[in-house]
Amino acid sequence: MQSDLIVDAVLLAAVLEADLGGHRKIGKFRLLRPLALAAVIIPLYLTAVTTSGAGGALEVAGAAAGIVLGFAATSLMTVYRSPGTSRPVSRAGLGYAALWIIVIGARAAFSYGSTHWFSSQLGRWMMDNHVTGGAITDSLVFMAVAMLLTGTIAMAIRARHLTPVNTSTPAPTPGGVT
Secondary structure (H helix, E strand, C coil): CHHHHHHHHHHHHHHHHHHCEEEEECCHHHHHHHHHHHHHHHHHHCCCCCCCHHHHHHHHHHHHHHHHHHHHHHHCEEEEECCCCCCEEEEECHHHHHHHHHHHHHHHHHHHHHHHCCHHHHHHHHHHHCCCHHHHHHHHHHHHHHHHHHHHHHHHHHHHCCCCCCCCCCCCCHHHCC
């Protein structure tokens, strides 16, 4: 459980540091850093991916929730061209930060609660539905990674589809006289 909290803290810090604020450059490093983070998280925390039954369905649901949350987070971000450089940049504010904090906080609360608040109820549910602890852990990892990668990919697509700056048209002169 301690490692889950570490992953949550690292993920939240990385996302907010990269995305929060105005005029955040969208470059290769910004797009590759989440991929590197996912490449570290996945082998460290995925135990034994369940491919069938309720555990498999739970893992798919975690990934699907992550994709939906990733799109939701990206919808709270503005992607535009920098007036100074004409390169893609982004702006994310309080709503974006709140969504990430709520999602990561809920993950952390579930991890803590599964051992301190509702362990017997969760254990009973797991037995009744033939779900392993590994499947629950994996579904939370899938959710976090899917949210991170979906948000990054959606931001990259939005940046790529920005209207190009037209440099061939002369700038208007004051008073509209050309």
